[in-house]
Amino acid sequence: MALELGLDVGHTFVRLAVHRPSGEVEPVAAPDGAKQTPCLAAYVDRRWHFGAEALRLSTEHPDSVARDVLDRLRRDSSVAVGGAAEPAAAVVTPLLGGVLGAAAGHPVTVAYPADWEVSAAARLAACVEVLGCPATVVPADLLAVLATEPAPDAAERVLVLDLGGETFQASLIQIEAGELRQVAVAARQHLAGAAFTSHLVEFLASGAAEELGYDLRHERALMTTVRARAEAAKIQLGRAAMAEVDLGYIVAPDGERLHLELTVSADDFHDMIQSSIAEALEAAREVVRGAQPTHLLLVGGSCQVPFVRRQFEAAFGQAQPLAGRPTQQVALGAARHAGGTPLRLVWGTEAAPPPVPAPAPAPSTQPAASPAPAAPLPPPTAAPPRNSVATALPEVGPGQTLQLTLRVSPEGVATFDVTLSGERTAAAPPMVAPAAPSPPAVVSRGLAERWVGRELIESGSTGTTYWAKDAITSRVVRIRAFDRDNDQARSAFLNNLQLLGLSHSNVAQILDFGADEQQLLAVLEWDDWPTLRDATGSGDGRSAQPVEWAVQVMRLAAAGVAAMHERRLCHRNLKPTNILVEPTMLDVRVTGADQATVVRPGEVLTDTVGTLSYMAPEVLARRADLRADVYALGVVLFELLTGHLPFAGANQRELLEAIRSHPTPTASHFNPNLPPSMDALLGRLLARDPQQRPVDATALLAELEALTIEPEPAGSGKLMDADRPADGWRKPVDEWEVER
Known part of the structure; x- marks a missing residue:
């Protein structure tokens, strides 16, 4: 019997969970036995290394390690370290392959950060599908709540505070009428665990300078050791009143070899991170906006620090804390979603398309924890069928929904599968994404709800152009509404969609798309600039x-x-x-x-x-x-x-x-x-x-x-x-x- 998997791809770690035939969900250990894999890549000795191996190499080769591979994928840019440069997708794919291991080929629900654009989520899904896994992408905040197994008939508002390694995200999730709905999201970059560690690094470097009369910040190799000791001290201070930090032997400017050991108290640590906690709480209050949450769910490794938990719970004392496993919560929720849930998931960016089986990759493309020499990395060999702008769009009647599923070939060519779902009815309901056979249905907030305040710019032979505003971020966008009955307009719509996932500062980006009975809609990045x-x-x-x-x-x-x-x-x-x-x-x-x-x-x-x-x-x-x-x-x-x-x-x-x-x-x-x-x-x-x-x-x-x-x-x-x-x-x- 096929197993369903849940994959939590975070900025710092990647975690995997499985949904068993018995209905139980549990974490899956990586090949090295750990239940989390560092989201790192290193290029050393003309080879790419990933995960734990990249972390091991970071001490000796700090300049050859990329710690921001997920952010690079979001921005659709390259990962350049150690004299090598590869597209982010070519690095993330083998990294995830090392996590999936022998499980590659099973259906996977992939959790992505709640503030990501749909194009970035599509790139993440493509990395998983190249490994032969039918992939469904869902925001991490919804999956974290799903892991608590809410009742379909519940009426609750859950405030999710996700304080991970690199970012902080606050989300308000509404549970009502069989739906799990993302109401609001706020994110803060470069906050959370990395900020905590940076505070400790600065504390230790200052202490070392006082002891030695020498600023270690100019010594990259030494600072790598300091950062590693700070990371260990951060974990220790999460459960102890004091941490002894042994920085080992350091050669002073006068040539003397000194053994340096510093002490950090929990009170010192709390003072260091207080400003970060205050910033996180400010973002959380922006999300709540007077809608008092009934429950509080803490997610992410930094939420395991008792001081952090106390601060969050005190700020939202009226909300009942939900039990969970902060570091595994999202992966477990993803596995539960993959195995099936009676709840319908609704969020404010874009619904994940139904999983599309990908061709099995050739054996040579199956990644390992540290693959064979890769200079450069070979592109995946599973290529989708060729795109044609003449793709026939079926007529959409009342109660029906048109779904265009994006695929991206190894050469970067975008192609689309066109699916019409639903039965014709007398009146059309709000537009939602079609129900997926497995996992169960996930839908997106309608375009009319997301992109509001339309103002007409121009009407032409192929359709109409509007200014509009993103209801979530207040960003101004341009909406192209193409006439469904015009062959030229239908072709123009599909041609524009070929830019999906192309994130470049000098190309106007496609942010969203959809269709209703009369129009094909494309939402484009727009700036109030002259031509x-x-x-x-x-x-x-x-x-x-x-x-x-x-x-x-x-x-x-x-x-x-x-x-x-x-x-x-x-x-x-x-x-x-x-x-x-x-x-x-x-x-x-x-x-x-x-x-x-x-x-x-x-x-x-x-x-x-x-x-x-x-x-x-x-x-x-x-x-x-x-x-x-x-x-x-x-x-x-x-x-x-x-x-x-x-x-x-x-x-x-x-x-x-x-x-x-x-x-x-x-x-x-x-x-x-x-x-x-x-x-x-x-x-x-x-x-x-x-x-x-x-x-x-x-x-x-x-x-x-x-x-x-x-x-x-x-x-x-x-x-x-x-x-x-x-x-x-x-x-x-x-x-x-x-x-x-």
Whole structure:
């Protein structure tokens, strides 16, 4: 009989629990016998090491250990230590594989921090599914409450205070009418156990300086020892009135070898952490907001410190403390969820999709606690089916729900499974995620509840665009509402969703998505910035921009497009109105992914879409690849440096003819102040033969970074007007959009 597993992936430790056929849940020991595995990775001797082995190596090789791998996964960035750099997913996957061990292949409920975005949770689920485990991701706070086995007919409010190793999270959970609902969440980064340890490290380093007359903070190896002793003292002070800290023998500046031993009292320790406790309580009160909790549940290793428990329980004295196992609570709740529960879990970010069985990985990809030489780590070999933007979206009737399940291939290509659930009824209930066969149903707060205060921006042929606000964080977002009955709009919706999980500072991020009877909804990150077109003018109002400013804008835009190209996503409509610019600090967001599509190596795109003035010749010839985006960025750079487009025409016919056959003008013809290096670069970017261009935006970015910009003569260009109003919806007369 298959076992169901619960996996608690925390910033400091990873813990595993199992749901037995008898209905019991219990922790599962790692291969080394411990019931928790350090969330660490180390790169030493040209090999990656994980968990306990990485912790052991941290003493001798402190610079080769990554302690923030989970945070790196959340931000979708790389883990770079010891001279090696790998995508965070390529590090987290074998780390979790070492925890799962022989249990890999069983269904798993994965707990993730309650304040994570849905895209980050999806990346975590993908790491588990590569190991062959059907994965369901659920916020940790809900699972902690589920571990207490609440009655389905209960009516309670549980305040969950999770004080772990790196972060503090406070959540208010409502139990009512068979639902376990996340009402509110507040989080504080770099609080909790790590802060406690840092206070002790500072105390010990100061004490050592007084004894030796020498500041140990400049000795990295010694400070690694001090941190390890501080961690042990923290645990001891949780149950004793005093801790003796033996720092061993230390060589003083005069060469004398001294044995250093310091004493820390519990009162000293309590004084050190009092400010952290006060900050945690402030966040907890923000969550409660007058809604008095009936119960209090303490989670996380730092809640085992009696002083911490007393402070929390005194602050919420009216709430009845719930019994639990702080360090195992979340993993046990995840295992209980995997085994089945009559309660329906509802939270305010995004419901986990039903588990989708992943293909079994090849034996060579099965990770161990410390895998074979990995420089670099091999990517997982279980690739999902190819995505097609022509995926048919079924008609959704009253009472039915459309579910799009994200998968990400080892190459970073996003694909979707489309599922329609529910029976048609006379009236549609609030939109929820479809019920999963196993584990039982989990639903998300409806989009209308999460994204509130909509204000109309624009109505177009494919749908409507609104401003809105996140009801939880008050963040301003943009909602694209696509017309379900419009084939072009349906395709644009799916194209935008290919950006799910792509977290890059220069790309507008997809935060949420959904569907109802009439519309397909995508929630996008949005900043109140002008477009590049607004910033630099249109038509006769355009003028040349300073070279240094223009190149920096192009570097940032190319960085965003490069993140798309890493997924083999071709944007296909890069132009000034799809590039936002923050005028004060100079930042850039690439937007407008309605036409984005995947193009694999050796393949070409055979449809003609985009905006004609920025369209590469091979797009018109229906043989385009990622280099068409490089060409478009070249046109934008040409326009910034000269105030002119490289090709123009009185109508589309003349413009088509110019792009196809006219010689490419040099930028210095329009702006004699440009350095020769600009003409050379633009000549490559706008080459009619795509083979002469950089192969993708990553290669373009490398060229831009290598440029040396000479100072310009006074008055050679003008800076953008930072006070110009942001009006991103004008379309200059020279921008003809094409799709055929």
